Amino acid sequence: xxxxxxxxxxxxxxxxxxxxxxxxxxxxxxxxxxxxxxxxxxxxxxxxxxxxxxxxxxxxxxxxxxxxxxxxxxxxxxxxxxxxxxxxxxxxxxxxxxxxxxxxxxxxxxxxxxxxxxxxxxxxxxxxxxxxxxxxxxxxxxxxxxxxxxxxxxxxxxxxxxxxxxxxxxxxxxxxxxxxxxxxxxxxxxxxxxxxxxxxxxxxxxxxxxxxxxxxxxxxxxxxxxxxxxxxxxxxxxxxxxxxxxxxxxxxxxxxxxxxxxxxxxxxxxxxxxxxxxxxxxxx
Amino acid sequence: xxxxxxxxxxxxxxxxxxxxxxxxxxxxxxxxxxxxxxxxxxxxxxxxxxxxxxxxxxxxxxxxxxxxxxxxxxxxxxxxxxxxxxxxxxxxxxxxxxxxxxxxxxxxxxxxxxxxxxxxxxxxxxxxxxxxxxxxxxxxxxxxxxxxxxxxxxxxxxxxxxxxxxxxxxxxxxxxxxxxxxxxxxxxxxxxxxxxxxxxxxxxxxxxxxxxxxxxxxxxxxxxxxxxxxxxxxxxxxxxxxxxxxxxxxxxxxxxxxxxxxxxxxxxxxxxxxxxxxxxxxxxxxxxxxxxxxxxxxxxxxxxxxxxx
Numbered sequence: 001x002x003x004x005x006x007x008x009x010x011x012x013x014x015x016x017x018x019x020x021x022x023x024x025x026x027x028x029x030x031x032x033x034x035x036x037x038x039x040x041x042x043x044x045x046x047x048x049x050x051x052x053x054x055x056x057x058x059x060x061x062x063x064x065x066x067x068x069x070x071x072x073x074x075x076x077x078x079x080x081x082x083x084x085x086x087x088x089x090x091x092x093x094x095x096x097x098x099x100x101x102x103x104x105x106x107x108x109x110x111x112x113x114x115x116x117x118x119x120x121x122x123x124x125x126x127x128x129x130x131x132x133x134x135x136x137x138x139x140x141x142x143x144x145x146x147x148x149x150x151x152x153x154x155x156x157x158x159x160x161x162x163x164x165x166x167x168x169x170x171x172x173x174x175x176x177x178x179x180x181x182x183x184x185x186x187x188x189x190x191x192x193x194x195x196x197x198x199x200x201x202x203x204x205x206x207x208x209x210x211x212x213x214x215x216x217x218x219x220x221x222x223x224x225x226x227x228x229x230x231x232x233x234x235x236x237x238x239x240x241x242x243x244x245x246x247x248x249x250x251x252x253x254x255x256x257x258x259x260x261x262x263x264x265x266x267x268x269x270x271x272x273x274x275x276x277x278x279x280x281x282x283x284x
Numbered sequence: 285x286x287x288x289x290x291x292x293x294x295x296x297x298x299x300x301x302x303x304x305x306x307x308x309x310x311x312x313x314x315x316x317x318x319x320x321x322x323x324x325x326x327x328x329x330x331x332x333x334x335x336x337x338x339x340x341x342x343x344x345x346x347x348x349x350x351x352x353x354x355x356x357x358x359x360x361x362x363x364x365x366x367x368x369x370x371x372x373x374x375x376x377x378x379x380x381x382x383x384x385x386x387x388x389x390x391x392x393x394x395x396x397x398x399x400x401x402x403x404x405x406x407x408x409x410x411x412x413x414x415x416x417x418x419x420x421x422x423x424x425x426x427x428x429x430x431x432x433x434x435x436x437x438x439x440x441x442x443x444x445x446x447x448x449x450x451x452x453x454x455x456x457x458x459x460x461x462x463x464x465x466x467x468x469x470x471x472x473x474x475x476x477x478x479x480x481x482x483x484x485x486x487x488x489x490x491x492x493x494x495x496x497x498x499x500x501x502x503x504x505x506x507x508x509x510x511x512x513x514x515x516x517x518x519x520x521x522x523x524x525x526x527x528x529x530x531x532x533x534x535x536x537x538x539x540x541x542x543x544x545x546x547x548x549x550x551x552x553x554x555x556x557x558x559x560x561x562x563x564x565x566x567x568x569x570x571x572x573x574x575x576x577x578x579x580x581x582x583x584x585x586x587x588x589x590x591x592x593x
């Protein structure tokens with residue numbers, strides 16, 4: 001055994017070894033390019049006298065203590081959580097109902113609806129934000145978390161509908177029909193049969209929607225004016241662009257706290273992420 | 285067997301028909317709320333934006349209370365104004381250099397390298413490439429604000445120092461290059477994911493055969509792999525163009541369109557006009573131009589992707 005392995009190893013010619021070394025070098029450089037910008041953020045968050053550039057840290061957790069005991073910063077986190085959690089909940093509740101209808105009913109305009117929401121997906125926020133703001137002012141939903149939650153839930157709905165329609169398509173209709181024969185009503189069959197089976201798809205849709213709402217910057221920037229309604233994205237922007245002294249330690253600690261939820265979700269989603277269908281949904 | 289199937293079907297038929305007719309009533313209940321929400325917060329703003337683009341609506345002042353219909357004047361102004369033209373040109377440069385060239389080349393490189401069987405640590409390399417895409421855009425910009433810091437100990441300047449170069453204030457002297465680099469960095473992962481999926485469908489025998497015929501790694505890629513994944517690559521290019529035109533926060537956080545409007549993308553132009561100069565009509569007209577452009581790209585995408593409903 002050992003002899004064969006050695007012989008096999010020897011058979012790799014020098015040219016191939018050099019080629020492989022070069023390719024290792026390339027992928028390492030690429031990984032470094034992707035990771036190095038995070039160094040300052042992660043180091044400064046734990047640095048007692050953090051600055052605007054990378055330095056040797058004076059290790060401390062004070063920046064995080066400062067974040068949670070600050071006068072305004074905990075409010076930013078709370079607002080972000082309220083907007084993202086409630087927005088995701090509304091998005092999923094409507095999405096699962098709509099997707100069921102799109103998957104199980106054959107009605108006129110179904111194809112049109114599917115293509116229309118696919119096209120709506122390509123409209124970026126900057127292209128509608130001006131009119132949206134004016135409309136929100138007219139119905140008194142500007143400068144309100146409730147209004148922002150409605151908008152965020154609506155913006156993520158096309159993707160949720162597409163994802164969940166695919167998930168429900170994969171559940172055989174026969175299972176539901178069998179449940180009807182057993183005397184269940186249609187709603188009972190949806191709840192008892194489709195519900196459990198659609199959970200994985202629902203989980204993926206939940207994470208994508210949460211990440212999209214959590215990371216949004218332009219919509220809250222335009223719709224919210226009161227600082228006590230700001231989510232983390234706007235809080236970070238205001239702190240970064242403040243003309244007076246920037247508290248780099250607090251700013252980087254806030255940014256680290258802000259990036260934790262999507263990073264954890266991504267670790268969970270990772271296996272699904274590698275499939276392009278979800279990949280297409282996650283960008284933008 | 286056949287007999288059983290027939291009985292089952294017969295038993296089910298009378299049950300199914302009235303039920304499906306009765307259940308028709310569920311449709312508006314199920315789909316209505318979704319359709320309503322999308323109509324109210326996505327479709328209606330697009331239509332209202334079209335109306336606003338023909339008016340002289342202002343955010344404040346007298347034109348805010350009773351705006352006048354001005355026909356195509358906003359469009360005339362935009363199409364002859366240097367500012368808007370510059371913002372379109374900036375967007376074109378930004379999309380072409382960061383998304384079409386940068387993300388595509390580096391994403392393809394990552395995807396190809398990560399399909400190598402002998403490569404160890406694929407998981408770690410893949411995770412590293414994905415991280416820039418996963419963090420919120422505000423965090424992504426913040427990290428680069430430090431990398432590009434004009435101070436001597438900024439990350440970029442320290443790197444330049446290693447190569448014996450003088451420190452630079454990159455965000456002042458080459459702002460467009462900076463935001464292009466940042467957007468490449470953020471988008472490599474998306475390109476990689478799309479290309480990995482495409483590469484999986486390339487039959488290995490073809491590559492083996494080319495290898496045996498003596499083709500080098502580049503030749504195999506250029507003459508075997510690339511022609512086979514042309515379709516997915518083209519679809520990716522359309523998709524990344526669409527999403528890159530919509531980039532706002534990543535750039536606005538870092539430069540706010542400056543210095544001197546050098547990084548004022550069309551998305552930033554719209555925001556500035558409408559919310560800083562309070563020219564809602566003008567901002568809306570610019571939005572409509574952007575919208576029409578994206579719709580054309582989007583329709584092309586749906587056509588070519590042969591999306592199945």
